[in-house]
Amino acid sequence: MFRKVLKVCLLSSALLMMNVTAANAASPSEIKTKAYNYIGTPYAYGGTTSKGFDCSGFIQQVFQDVAIDLPRTTSEQYNEGTSVSKSNLETGDLVFFNTSGKGVSHAGIYIGSNQFIHSSSSNGVSVSSINDPYYWGDKYIGAKRVLEQSQVIEKDEVKSANIDMSIFASRAEVAKSIAGKLNLPLADNKANYSDVKTTSEYYDAINSVTAAGIFSGNEEGKFNPSKPITRAHVAKVLVEAFNLKPAAGTHNFKDVNTTHWASEYVQILAQNGVTIGKPDGTFGINDNVTYTQMDTFINRLK
Incomplete structure (x- = not known):
């Protein structure tokens, strides 16, 4: 559902010709x-x-x-x-x-x-x-x-890293998905990220998840909306956003050392049945989260 809704939104935006919000795609x-x-x-x-x-x-x-x-x-x-x-x-x-x-x-x-x-x-x-x-x-x-220069640079970085964003969910898309799932209210105080325009379809969602303490920007005041997000960071975001608590059971993922900063979040996510890991016994701690994976995570959350 997450990917289907996203595709519909993107198609609608193209058909309605949303002024310069598409400008971030060009250099x-x-x-x-x-x-x-x-x-x-x-x-x-x-x-x-x-x-x-x-x-x-x-x-x-x-x-x-x-x-x-x-x-x-x-x-x-x-x-x-x-x-x-x-x-x-x-x-x-x-x-x-x-x-x-x-x-x-x-x-x-x-x-x-x-x-x-x-x-x-x-x-x-x-x-x-x-x-x-x-x-x-x-x-x-x-x-x-x-042309929004900060996002032009950001997308160029993603492109140069050979990251196929038709497969991976961006930070903005994850923010919108979570805001929708939690039905977060519009934020009274705007985050004013330098790389998120008020005309962006993600503007309200990004402000809402920021106000709720789920997401934050970097030291330069940027949200990096176009960049992908790793499964480790998604685990942290989901645990905190949905207030998930530790439950019974221990899940041993080959690539998640107990000293890793996201280890506890991954365990809680697994204990709550949100993830079962990959067929090879790993969690994919440093992998970027795909649309399909994010869709699965969101659908498993109560």
Whole structure:
């Protein structure tokens, strides 16, 4: 059930095109590469295809190429993401200009070194300087970050470690599963993790499990929502979340030494019938928990 519900949620999110919450799946370099693929495409008023773009149509297409959904118009795009100062611009940020004298009217994608790529009415898709003294420099009005950099880095780390997250449950997914099983109330005090956006489908669940003392972030104020969680940590989380107590019986798992920090939690989990270990007699203490295993654990809890 855990995996089925998760898949339905993910499919629904894709069908509803949940703005920039999908942005965590792309990297700044991917955005830049995709944008450069359209160099030379002519400008077309209202254009949204490679036959011709207007400025916002170009931006929308580039982000769609990496499975990120952004609104259609420049003004709508200006309302997305979080504001970022000109001195802190990073590749992938959206930059905005007032070319009409009536507010935001043009936009592009920052690509580093004070340059941005955009679809201009004079040159089509091309590269310009945000500090151009003859035009763009005086018309620059701000920037928005729609790529959540901390999660981009986090997912890159997961990818580089060859972890298949279609198999393993993430910390955010485990948090949501537990919050749902316990029917935890919405937290009055928000945890404000730097890597959990308020628009995330896991935001309320993560705040609820944090308020309940079930989960916590790291010293940098991050929750690491996209990272997998080991069976050892899941044992600790489940024992504490569901207030499981020691019961009769001793379970000897080959890979769980009595000196291991999670030994007691694993024993309690087994004594309560939540786990029976693996066929080879191990618990899989350092293994990442899979969707199937997490589903089984949750279903066995009273």
